[in-house]
Amino acid sequence: MPELPEVETIRMGLGQLLPGRTIKSVDVDANSAKSFPNASALVRKYLVGAKIIDIERRAKVLIIGLDNDYCLIIHLKMTGQLVFVGASAKTGANKSTDSAETDRWGGGHPTDSLIGALPDRSTRVTVTFTDGSHLYFNDQRKFGWIRLIPKAELPDIDFFRRVGPEPLIGTDFTWPYFRAAIGRRRNTSIKAAILDQSVVAGVGNIYADESLFATRIHPATKAGQVSPAKLKRLWQAIPEVLALAIANGGSTYKNYIDAQGGRGQYLMKYGKVFRREGQACPECGGVIEKIRVAGRGTHFCPACQKLPPAKSVSKPKPKQ
DNA sequence: CACTTGACCTGTCCGC
């Protein structure tokens, strides 16, 4: 489940590994055609012989810039991985022997690999460079995708037209902006509102739950019922949580690994509620619960994060 | 337009 911090971690890793390399070939798995639509025609025309210039990120999308004014755009969705393997490296050599429970929380050394030899059953696309190194796009559930487009057309892609401001880059994610964007969504839950990529780019299920815990807001609170003080605190907490996650290599729960197969440490070190249902709240000692909000599994502490009181006693309570 | 739900996929886990 790569969210902004995981994608940014991959971006930084690939930024150290890919620029300067020239593509020799690109192979798409026969049963994974949707992972890279129209690849066969595009590869011959624009990819073979192209050199990688840089790696950028917008929201949860990676943009691999080529020296021919085209770029590869990649969305990992839930289970996508991008793993670089050098020409002489043996994958799987340092595959972790930690228990599954440790894997789950991103334990072990950050450079321990979570993967075996590549390509494997989940490999959808393999990029081979002229120096013999490889970039593997693995995606168990095939929701992720790779596309090739001219750089000039990037702003025209539907995803980029819709997506909201970056919370960590630039000056668009201001308090007045956030207050207005949430205000437009006052009748939905605050969690649904911050998961909405047009409100803020890059927040997914993990960081939504952690940001709402950090601000003591019940995830099911109607967006319009969050007090201005708490909303402002949430506006501050989102970039703080995301930045701390980036500093810790993102979060590994199940599938996420970085560009060299390493895990993220954030959830184990700093995670408070996500996937900790039944455990004690680190702040108050109460029991963390899991409910369903905005169609997602949602984790929170019922003692720390209370719904605001109902407006009227004569109105029936909202159904749980 | 705001908002919700289902579809896209596959691997895993849980209950019978």
Add this chain to the structure above:
DNA sequence: TGCGGACAGGTCAAGT
């Protein structure tokens, strides 16, 4: 042990 179903969650299309 096998088997069916629920679940995981990012985004878009289609629904209310």
